Amino acid sequence: MDVVEVDGLGKTYPKGTQALKDVSFRITKGEIFCLLGRNGAGKTTLLRILATQLRPTAGAARVFGHDVLREPRAIRPRISVVPQEARPQMMLSAWDHIRLMCMIRGMAKEEALRRTKLVMEEFDLWEHKDKLTADLSGGLRQRVILAMALIADPEILFLDEPTIGLDPLGRRQVWAMVRRLTAKGVTVLLTTHYMDEAEKLADRLAIIEKGQLAFLGTVDEAKAMAGTGMRVIVESAKANGNDREVLEPKSNTEILEIVQRSLNDGRRVTFQPPTLEDAFIKLVGGSIEE
Ligand SMILES: Nc1ncnc2c1ncn2[C@@H]1O[C@H](COP(=O)(O)OP(=O)(O)OP(=O)(O)O)[C@@H](O)[C@H]1O
Ligand SMILES: [Mg+2]
Incomplete structure (x- = not known):
């Protein structure tokens, strides 16, 4: 009703x-x-x-x-x-x-x-x-x-x-x-x-x-609708933010490749699921940087 x-x-x-x-x-x-x-x-x-x-x-x-x-x-x-x-x-x-x-x-x-x-x-x-x-x-x-x-x-x-x-x-x-x-x-x-x-x-x-x-x-x-997918963050184990890479893989295979490569390089991998905040910013026409 x-x-x-x-x-x-x-x-x-x-x-x-x-x-x-x-x-x-x-x-x-x-x-x-x-x-x-x-x-x-x-x-x-x-x-x-x-x-x-x-x-x-x-x-x-x-x-x-x-x-x-x-x-x-x-x-x-x-x-x-x-x-x-x-x-x-x-x-x-x-x-x-x-x-x-x-x-x-x-x-x-x-x-x-x-x-x-x-x-x-x-x-x-x-x-x-x-x-x-x-x-x-x-x-x-x-x-x-x-x-x-x-x-x-x-x-x-x-x-x-x-x-x-x-x-x-x-x-x-x-x-x-x-x-x-x-x-x-x-x-x-x-x-x-x-x-x-x-x-x-x-x-x-x-x-x-x-x-x-x-x-x-x-x-x-x-x-x-905003089209934001899972982000993968790759950085050195002692992260200070300087070598931080934020990747947006398009497929599970790509995620696996990133994880494998990062492990080989001894770098840390974390996952950031899409948030409503990302979607909100896209839908109201701003950019994440703003
Ligand atoms: N009593 C009023 N007289 C004239 N204009 C008003 C009045 N109340 C709000 N407005 C105008 O109407 C628009 C919408 O205001 P409103 O208060 O509904 O926004 P809001 O989404 O609740 O914002 P906020 O997140 O800041 O609370 C704004 O441009 C505001 O300046
Ligand atoms: Mg209000």
Whole structure:
């Protein structure tokens, strides 16, 4: 079932910036869909249109079959959004944030208290409940923001660069949370500049370049389309980078020849499988050197 349908979507801001042009795609229920693109490509604009925060100027978008322009009220109770660079209020506690959000979502006092405790425990925030968010680390603040987005059991979660500034473990906690949600049937649309994040998470991804769709498909399809193959790196055993050769063999026979030759010469061989980052750079029209 498609929960998001985007057809020929366009957005021109009042002062004339054309942020999106003729974008079309679908997102299926339970998918993790990643939006990639350079700074200013139009990712946040697209996410905000789908979250009914911004009006499109061309084409159409439907969420759960409801038009974002005509029926935003049918969509809003069923989604949650974590905006880019969202920050908590420094002079409120983690507990305040989550409880207030429960009440904004319409829960009665008793239910809000019960739900606040549950969500805080789920996010390992309970031990920090009385601290002002000013006294929390960046990663814990981000966890408060994510917890706020999840109090209402959204069916679609929109995350705009959710792991920015998190340490490697913090990022993995967010990834695990995203996977737990999608396993329950929640759909997640997330933007990121971290290619490894998209590579690990995305069921499908879209690359936007200057407001237009440059790619739509799976990670493997992106790599195949960009035509980057396995790289073989040959260097002396005590490598200092000076005699490093980066080869792109075209066949398995060629790989074997390189390995044999390098062993004979006493040089070290390492393999570098194609990455999404390589594909991204090719697909948005840059070169690896840039
Ligand atoms: N409120 C606004 N008014 C006018 N122009 C805007 C507005 N918001 C964004 N833009 C412009 O629209 C284009 C797309 O911006 P957007 O924020 O969607 O990009 P992005 O892909 O999210 O970039 P980043 O990776 O830096 O977050 C940019 O040229 C930006 O300057
Ligand atoms: Mg953005």
